[in-house]
Amino acid sequence: MDAQEARDRVARAPVGHLATVTAEGRPHVVPFCFVLAGEWIYSAVDGKPKSTLALKRLDNIRRSPAVTVLIDHYDEQWSDLWWVRLDGSAQIWESGARRHDAIEALAFKYPQYRQSTPPGAVIAVEITRWHWWP
């Protein structure tokens, strides 16, 4: 994989995993829908039903903005496995033009968001480092 291929795979992936760190210093990880825009990853707190802990990611980011995003592919043919990992710094956008633009980018990627606009905050991750394998 090269840098362009890593970018293309991230852009096309319907789902990724967002890892944060809790107040107690434990890791936390959730699957999430996202869109890649330049060197940013946007995701929204959307209308999908949540467990009581689902917004823990927001608490974690407010306290500790260093996050990691993993995009990966599993295959029974282990020679076809791959992943791309993005380290970054997360911000929470509750309102305003930046949030609006991020929601538009998400709606461009996900038909579900065109039918039902995400009502909540946007998590915006500024990517500081790309890693990929193989």
Added chain:
Amino acid sequence: MDAQEARDRVARAPVGHLATVTAEGRPHVVPFCFVLAGEWIYSAVDGKPKSTLALKRLDNIRRSPAVTVLIDHYDEQWSDLWWVRLDGSAQIWESGARRHDAIEALAFKYPQYRQSTPPGAVIAVEITRWHWWP
């Protein structure tokens, strides 16, 4: 989902995500093959080609054994999404009978491990808490 269903889905899943915390307090997450055995999750450092950072998970665990394992399913039908999250405490087994038994359990689940026994350490996560959604 109930507790039995959560257990069944974890047992059947071919791949999960293991999240740890780095020395710098950043989250780290990797896709991993694993087997559920009672209240333990076993995984092996296997012969799959690694990036230079792939063993970071071992360094992280030695320093900070609190880990999280996420098993999840993505579907374009968002009503079919689900995840199970296991918080736990990880140990590294470099040799001995426990490591041997864990490798056997992994080989029972993965034909790839029957053809090529994982040469490296076992990461054993003692599960302390189950969460699931929905």
